[in-house]
Amino acid sequence: MNLEVTTPWAKPASEVLEVLKTSLTEGLSSNQAQERLEVYGYNVLKSEEKITPLARFLLQLKSPVVITLLVATAVSALVGDIVDAIAIFTIVIINAIIGYVQEAKADTAVEALKKLSTPLARVIREGSIQEVSAADVCLGDILVFEAGDYVPADCRVIQANQLSADEAILTGESLPTNKESFPVAKTTLLGERKNMLFAGTAITTGTARAVVTATGMNTEMGQIAEMLESTEVGKTPLQGRLEQITNRLLIFCLLVVILVAILGVIHGEIWLDVLMTAVSLAVAAIPEGLPTVVTLALVLGIQRMAKRNALVRRLSAVETLGSTNVICTDKTGTLTTGKMRVREVFTLSRGIVKEEDVTVSHEELRKLTESVVLCSNASLNSDGLATGDPTEVALLYLANNNGLETRHLNAVYPRLAEWSFDSNRKRMSVAVQAGSEIVIHCKGAPECILPLCQLSEKDKAMILQGVETLSSQGRRLLSVAVKILPESLQGFNVEHYKEHASVENNLTFLGLVSIADPPRQESILAIQECKAAGVKVVMITGDHPVTAKAIARELGIVEDGKFDQVMTGNELEKISAQDLERQIEKIAVYARVSPEHKLKIVQAWLSKGNIVAMTGDGVNDAPALKQASIGVSMGRGGTEVARQASAMILTDDNFATIVSAVEEGRAIYGNIRRTMQYLLSGNMAEILTVLGAALMGWPTPLAPIQLLWINLVTDGLPSLALAMEPVPKNILKVTKKPSPKTFFDRSFYRETAFVGTITSVMTLAIYAYMLRTAGEAMAKTYVFSFLVFSELFRSFACRSDRLTAFQMGLTSNLFHLIAVAIPIAFQIFLHHFDLFRAVFKVEMIDWRDCLTLIVLTLIPVTIIELKKWFVQITKNK
Numbered sequence: 001m002n003l004e005v006t007t008p009w010a011k012p013a014s015e016v017l018e019v020l021k022t023s024l025t026e027g028l029s030s031n032q033a034q035e036r037l038e039v040y041g042y043n044v045l046k047s048e049e050k051i052t053p054l055a056r057f058l059l060q061l062k063s064p065v066v067i068t069l070l071v072a073t074a075v076s077a078l079v080g081d082i083v084d085a086i087a088i089f090t091i092v093i094i095n096a097i098i099g100y101v102q103e104a105k106a107d108t109a110v111e112a113l114k115k116l117s118t119p120l121a122r123v124i125r126e127g128s129i130q131e132v133s134a135a136d137v138c139l140g141d142i143l144v145f146e147a148g149d150y151v152p153a154d155c156r157v158i159q160a161n162q163l164s165a166d167e168a169i170l171t172g173e174s175l176p177t178n179k180e181s182f183p184v185a186k187t188t189l190l191g192e193r194k195n196m197l198f199a200g201t202a203i204t205t206g207t208a209r210a211v212v213t214a215t216g217m218n219t220e221m222g223q224i225a226e227m228l229e230s231t232e233v234g235k236t237p238l239q240g241r242l243e244q245i246t247n248r249l250l251i252f253c254l255l256v257v258i259l260v261a262i263l264g265v266i267h268g269e270i271w272l273d274v275l276m277t278a279v280s281l282a283v284a285a286i287p288e289g290l291p292t293v294v295t296l297a298l299v300l301g302i303q304r305m306a307k308r309n310a311l312v313r314r315l316s317a318v319e320t321l322g323s324t325n326v327i328c329t330d331k332t333g334t335l336t337t338g339k340m341r342v343r344e345v346f347t348l349s350r351g352i353v354k355e356e357d358v359t360v361s362h363e364e365l366r367k368l369t370e371s372v373v374l375c376s377n378a379s380l381n382s383d384g385l386a387t388g389d390p391t392e393v394a395l396l397y398l399a400n401n402n403g404l405e406t407r408h409l410n411a412v413y414p415r416l417a418e419w420s421f422d423s424n425r426k427r428m429s430v431a432v433q434a435g436s437e438i439v440i441h442c443k444g445a446p447e448c449i450l451p452l453c454q455l456s457e458k459d460k461a462m463i464l465q466g467v468e469t470l471s472s473q474g475r476r477l478l479s480v481a482v483k484i485l486p487e488s489l490q491g492f493n494v495e496h497y498k499e500h501a502s503v504e505n506n507l508t509f510l511g512l513v514s515i516a517d518p519p520r521q522e523s524i525l526a527i528q529e530c531k532a533a534g535v536k537v538v539m540i541t542g543d544h545p546v547t548a549k550a551i552a553r554e555l556g557i558v559e560d561g562k563f564d565q566v567m568t569g570n571e572l573e574k575i576s577a578q579d580l581e582r583q584i585e586k587i588a589v590y591a592r593v594s595p596e597h598k599l600k601i602v603q604a605w606l607s608k609g610n611i612v613a614m615t616g617d618g619v620n621d622a623p624a625l626k627q628a629s630i631g632v633s634m635g636r637g638g639t640e641v642a643r644q645a646s647a648m649i650l651t652d653d654n655f656a657t658i659v660s661a662v663e664e665g666r667a668i669y670g671n672i673r674r675t676m677q678y679l680l681s682g683n684m685a686e687i688l689t690v691l692g693a694a695l696m697g698w699p700t701p702l703a704p705i706q707l708l709w710i711n712l713v714t715d716g717l718p719s720l721a722l723a724m725e726p727v728p729k730n731i732l733k734v735t736k737k738p739s740p741k742t743f744f745d746r747s748f749y750r751e752t753a754f755v756g757t758i759t760s761v762m763t764l765a766i767y768a769y770m771l772r773t774a775g776e777a778m779a780k781t782y783v784f785s786f787l788v789f790s791e792l793f794r795s796f797a798c799r800s801d802r803l804t805a806f807q808m809g810l811t812s813n814l815f816h817l818i819a820v821a822i823p824i825a826f827q828i829f830l831h832h833f834d835l836f837r838a839v840f841k842v843e844m845i846d847w848r849d850c851l852t853l854i855v856l857t858l859i860p861v862t863i864i865e866l867k868k869w870f871v872q873i874t875k876n877k
């Protein structure tokens with residue numbers, strides 16, 4: 001099968017279709033598409049070769065820490081200490097396996113993350129338009145385009161209607177290129193091939209159908225080898241900061257290890273023991289698995305966000321989400337439901353009545369509801385789905401919610417005539433049969449209906465007051481009125497009433513109906529959470545300023561006197577960037593705004609040092625989405641251009657989902673911070689214990705195998721469990737905005753030093769006591785198990801910065817409970833088996849002493865928990 005078509009831009013469209021053996025109307029069949037994918041490959045660019053499982057495992061053994069351990073293993077074997085050699089080698093292999101599993105899991109999750117944002121394409125196959133993955137597009141496929149679509153492959157335009165494409169990514173041309181279907185010369189340069197669309201570019205205007213002429217690496221984009229359809233996952237800002245801290249920690253640990261080694265030699269210890277202890281201490285002191293834990297925490301957070309309808313496309317976006325303090329959001333469909341609904345009704349006898357309080361048992365309200373249904377051209381099917389004008393659909397839902405069957409009403413009161421709405425009259429009227437009478441139902445703008453009604457001055461004043469009240473809330477108002485014609489049904493002649501003026505007079509006023517796009521209830525709650533957390537929410541809409549401010553007030557965005565200004569698109573157009581920056585923190589609402597204005601709003605907030613999330617769904621939103629700290633696109637109604645420019649996609653187009661994602665971001669930040677604190681304070685306790693013993697001239701309290709075991713059981717599963725801690729309640733309210741710069745603040749180091757010092761002081765006290773009363777072997781046994789137990793129990797305190805383990809619930813993170821219970825059980829039992837006692841160089845401890853030891857190890861974690869409890873009491877006073 002040879003489907004290669006050279007210079008398709010120079011050939012007539014019919015010839016290109018013939019060479020590619022395809023049809024503009026029928027496209028390819030499913031079998032043809034599959035055959036072509038098998039022959040020419042999938043429409044993807046080449047990616048880096050995946051690492052094999054064996055290579056991944058061997059990489060675990062390449063780190064300086066592991067190489068040092070392997071050297072220590074070899075030295076132990078050469079001097080005849082086979083037990084130590086086997087034990088250390090076993091721990092190296094176990095560590096390598098854990099590292100392998102963690103990295104494999106992280107990579108698998110990252111691969112899944114890439115697939116979340118794979119673009120889709122619309123193709124004609126077997127005569128119908130189908131949506132397929134861009135990777136499944138093949139030679140000869142007929143692609144269907146509209147504004148906002150990404151081009152998945154190089155293709156020749158066959159039909160075009162006002163078509164233009166943004167080719168800046170390929171040609172550097174900032175303005176969209178107009179496209180057409182006519183052939184051009186063979187020598188035409190890439191940027192001037194107006195009948196070609198290229199992979200990776202975007203449709204800006206118009207519609208088109210085009211045939212695919214090149215896919216994958218054969219496209220123009222493939223030839224310059226840019227991975228445009230994948231999500232590049234590099235080091236996040238936090239990972240970079242962690243690397244800096246780890247390097248500093250490495251230097252500190254090496255200095256301590258050298259000092260311990262020198263003191264050991266001075267005190268006359270055997271040089272091999274000193275060497276092995278120094279190596280083991282260095283390994284135990286450096287949290288080499290920390291980068292993997294961080295990556296895994298970020299990826300697991302992304303997976304949790306996906307379950308909450310937020311697809312995050314980059315790891316770094318998770319960190320930024322946690323730091324977000326300004327959210328600029330569209331109104332319609334995001335803050336609101338995107339569907340017009342009746343909010344209130346007004347009658348002369350009842351005044352303003354909220355929609356949920358409307359009842360058809362009240363005659364006046366029933367007549368009003370029946371009238372708006374009869375004077376409507378929308379329809380409601382048996383499944384409750386409506387079609388028609390959004391305003392009239394809202395009226396049908398009012399009736400439906402109150403038990404009125406709209407189809408039944410139209411059958412009981414058949415329509416006889418209609419005087420349609422026009423922009424001059426701003427009203428609509430119908431004539432219906434009601435028994436033997438002819439009734440006129442009329443609805444329209446209050447200012448156009450009220451003059452036609454028979455009203456007393458008192459009634460008119462009352463109605464106008466209702467109009468003013470509802471208008472100030474940003475409602476769209478309809479006035480409803482009726483009239484009974486003097487003729488009987490037999491005498492009714494539509495020809496006598498051709499002119500609307502003949503029926504639209506002397507009307508009887510029934511009431512007012514207010515209509516608006518209601519806020520999502522979850523948006524109101526989410527905005528309250530944002531305000532409590534110091535996150536500003538800015539509303540952007542195309543609505544009238546009065547309407548926009550009223551809805552913003554209902555949502556809870558507006559704060560009188562602080563954050564209550566409204567700026568229109570015209571004002572935004574005229575204001576300078578400097579003036580906007582000065583006013584930006586007082587402007588809560590932008591009304592009558594176009595997508596192009598969003599970029600100016602984002603830049604003003606960013607210039608004040610804020611972390612800004614911006615929502616968007618259209619082609620013109622893409623620049624603002626890219627400029628924002630976090631670009632958020634819509635998964636339902638958004639364009640592919642907007643989705644590819646964004647860092648996060650909302651699959652439900654709901655503002656509350658953004659807030660959920662910010663919560664997840666802060667939770668992940670907190671989890672990583674507490675995991676780091678847990679690891680570093682434990683390592684500090686080990687270092688200070690060995691250093692303290694060396695300074696006191698005591699024998700080294702921990703054997704190399706014991707240090708390595710402590711490192712394995714306390715830094716492994718518990719640290720992963722802490723990284724997986726669920727999102728706490730009210731996290732936005734009770735946590736500060738994090739950032740990579742403030743991650744390692746004074747409180748972090750102070751807490752780490754406090755915990756490490758308490759643990760090491762207790763360990764040395766136990767060691768000193770046991771040296772005097774039970775001898776060196778038993779003293780080392782107690783130190784070994786005390787450090788294991790104390791670090792494992794302390795992990796419960798590391799689950800939260802504020803709450804105690806009991807306040808959180810011991811079973812609220814079952815994985816953590818299991819991760820602690822298994823090593824504790826093993827640590828108890830290893831004292832009672834000869835083999836394990838020989839391997840770990842420990843003595844027999846009876847069950848009663850084990851219990852005593854566990855009680856002692858609870859002292860450090862109890863001190864930490866009491867400290868939290870004291871802070872809570874102090875704050876509540």
